Amino acid sequence: MKSTAILELMVQDHAKLIKFLSVVEKNLKENSDETMSSFNTFEWNLEKHFFVEERAIFTWYNPEFVDEGYKLFLDLTKQHTAILEKLRLLKKDLQNNKTPDFTDFKNMLMKHKNYEEKNVYPTLDQQIDEGEKFFIIERINEII
Numbered sequence: 001m002k003s004t005a006i007l008e009l010m011v012q013d014h015a016k017l018i019k020f021l022s023v024v025e026k027n028l029k030e031n032s033d034e035t036m037s038s039f040n041t042f043e044w045n046l047e048k049h050f051f052v053e054e055r056a057i058f059t060w061y062n063p064e065f066v067d068e069g070y071k072l073f074l075d076l077t078k079q080h081t082a083i084l085e086k087l088r089l090l091k092k093d094l095q096n097n098k099t100p101d102f103t104d105f106k107n108m109l110m111k112h113k114n115y116e117e118k119n120v121y122p123t124l125d126q127q128i129d130e131g132e133k134f135f136i137i138e139r140i141n142e143i144i
Contacts, residue, residue: 007121013049013144014113020045048143050080056139079112
């Protein structure tokens with residue numbers, strides 16, 4: 001049976017991202033001077049997470065069923081683009097001293113997280129051979 005190492009590693013990274021986002025929300029509620037700093041930390045870690053998926057994982061993904069496999073990648077990158085665009089709008093609000101509403105962003109992020117954990121990572125763990133998976137995991141650990 002193949003390992004679920006990619007799923008396990010990326011679920012841990014999702015948990016870290018959610019923790020960073022909760023710090024942003026806490027700072028925002030408290031009108032803290034740390035709000036922008038915590039936002040930047042979250043943004044940086046989210047960008048690293050997306051980089052890992054798009055560069056460290058999918059450059060090694062050679063899907064068994066090409067149409068289905070590349071559709072998975074296309075769906076994922078479209079979601080990344082939409083999430084990053086929403087994040088940039090939230091940052092712009094913060095920079096303009098407006099209080100952004102993170103509700104839609106959080107919903108989008110959680111939907112994306114669930115999609116990855118239920119569809120993307122289990123598929124990758126089953127289709128990528130263990131040798132390539134070891135190499136991918138080393139790359140992931142270098143970045144996150």
